[in-house]
Amino acid sequence: MTPSQMEFSSRAAAGLRVVLGCLSLAVFAACDDSGSEQPKATPITQARTQGNGTTVTVEGYVTVPPGNFKSALENEGFAIQDNTGGIYVKLAEKLDFGLGTRVRVTGKLNDEANLRILESEPASVEKLEGTQQVTPKEVRTGDVNESTEGLLVRISATVTRAANDELPYGYELYVDDGSGEVQVYIHGSAGFAPETVNALSVGQRIEVTGLAAQYENTYEVAPRQPSDLVVK
Numbered sequence: 001m002t003p004s005q006m007e008f009s010s011r012a013a014a015g016l017r018v019v020l021g022c023l024s025l026a027v028f029a030a031c032d033d034s035g036s037e038q039p040k041a042t043p044i045t046q047a048r049t050q051g052n053g054t055t056v057t058v059e060g061y062v063t064v065p066p067g068n069f070k071s072a073l074e075n076e077g078f079a080i081q082d083n084t085g086g087i088y089v090k091l092a093e094k095l096d097f098g099l100g101t102r103v104r105v106t107g108k109l110n111d112e113a114n115l116r117i118l119e120s121e122p123a124s125v126e127k128l129e130g131t132q133q134v135t136p137k138e139v140r141t142g143d144v145n146e147s148t149e150g151l152l153v154r155i156s157a158t159v160t161r162a163a164n165d166e167l168p169y170g171y172e173l174y175v176d177d178g179s180g181e182v183q184v185y186i187h188g189s190a191g192f193a194p195e196t197v198n199a200l201s202v203g204q205r206i207e208v209t210g211l212a213a214q215y216e217n218t219y220e221v222a223p224r225q226p227s228d229l230v231v232k
Helices: 002-037 044-048 196-200
Strands: 054-064 079-083 086-090 101-112 115-119 125-131 152-165 170-176 183-189 205-216 218-222 229-231
Touching: 044 086, 054 086, 086 196, 086 205, 115 205, 115 218, 152 183, 152 196, 183 205
Parallel strands: 086 115, 183 218
Antiparallel strands: 054 079, 054 101, 079 086, 101 115, 101 125, 152 170, 152 205, 170 183, 205 218, 205 229
16 A cells, blocks of 8 residues: 555544544434433323422413412412313412413422412423313312312302402302302402402302312312403
């Protein structure tokens, strides 16, 4: 082999090493990307059964917009629901998305005043493609309990106790469709005009759409916005 041929061969070999090195880096990067994939989302109903302090990742569609329940819950959280269940996500900072937004949330499970929550932070909330308005589940007032907590529900019942003003937190009133009395909690931050709430009287029949929730030992339905409460 001539000196020129040897030089060319050395350069070719060096070039091949560079190419192989790049390919190796590419393969490594691909492996690293796959290795750093986010954990698979846990169905919300299954996640709710995990112990307090457990870190879980769930996906669902927003049923309560960020910050709508701030007045009473004192945080900027929101609620989501998948095809198995729903849960309230507690956040200190308000995020910008509305009803039906699909999100992925990682956080730690906890109970706050007996309400099952997922404590998270903005960096652990990811907006996903696609939107879907969740259809509320029609339930009897007597069936608003632990089995419905976290779900978007709808009740149609008669006012049994007029609104009690607890502002700035909100208002509480009670309704019954004959199956048992339940509280309707109207958060002060949900946009209701005081005169509208105070006009509700015993004997009126109303339809309420809202989050089935719990405060201490009281189960409740919390409307998200004025259009969620209709006088029949």
